[in-house]
Amino acid sequence: MDISYEHANPRRGNESFLIRIEEDHTELTPCVLVDAGDGVDTDELLGEDEYLAAILLTHAHLDHYQSLGEAHRDGAPILTSAGTASILDDVLSEGADQYGLSNTDEVLDRVKAISEWHDVLGDTLRVRPVPVGHAPGACGFLIRAADGDDQVTMLATGDFTERDAAGYRGFDAEAYADVDILFLTAATTGAFEENLTRTVATISERTNAGSRTLCTASGLTGVHLAILLAGVDDELDVDVPVILAG
Incomplete structure (x- = not known):
């Protein structure tokens, strides 16, 4: 063979x-x-x-x-x-x-x-x-x-x-x-985790300050982001309402 x-x-x-x-x-x-x-x-x-x-x-x-x-x-x-x-x-x-x-x-x-x-x-x-x-x-x-x-x-x-x-x-x-x-392939950059953490933190801070926050993302990234924000809600008892559109 x-x-x-x-x-x-x-x-x-x-x-x-x-x-x-x-x-x-x-x-x-x-x-x-x-x-x-x-x-x-x-x-x-x-x-x-x-x-x-x-x-x-x-x-x-x-x-x-x-x-x-x-x-x-x-x-x-x-x-x-x-x-x-x-x-x-x-x-x-x-x-x-x-x-x-x-x-x-x-x-x-x-x-x-x-x-x-x-x-x-x-x-x-x-x-x-x-x-x-x-x-x-x-x-x-x-x-x-x-x-x-x-x-x-x-x-x-x-x-x-x-x-x-x-x-x-x-x-x-x-x-x-x-x-x-x-x-072996790996498309994700080394800065991805840091950038994603910063994004989740920014969304959480703004929504808890009373702001309406719109975060644009592709369909699959949007699902990923929603799961992470739900985790913030569960782990930290911080209310981050999420509406997925599209």
């Missing part, structure tokens, strides 16, 4: 990539695409003797799903967490209006939410989502490829944080010490 990696959109700077799993006794090589950010072209990436076995969607940020409609082919399932799957209808509808996303109905038909090990190609290829923080519903994936007694376990983190995000557990690096191959 020969496993190889190819960056799927290197000129766009986004962390979408293709994993090839070649076996000597098969004519066609199954490939797994992890995320489909801007500029991913599977027709260009895949050769005539290769096919797309699955797309693993780590989370619903535009730089990870923007090319889903163009990248999807070969009837491949689009596997993701239940949290991400539950919002994709709204996310892709908005994406079609704002960013010209294509084939959104076909994409939604192929989405499958998973929470445990899922057989992509029987015992030959299995995947399982794992918690990674970063955003509501975000996940990484354990990927297990087997050819007889030859077995390889891979971990694709996607974007991750060690802290929780809107009730979704953060990434625990010590839980995956036995992986053979690690595809």
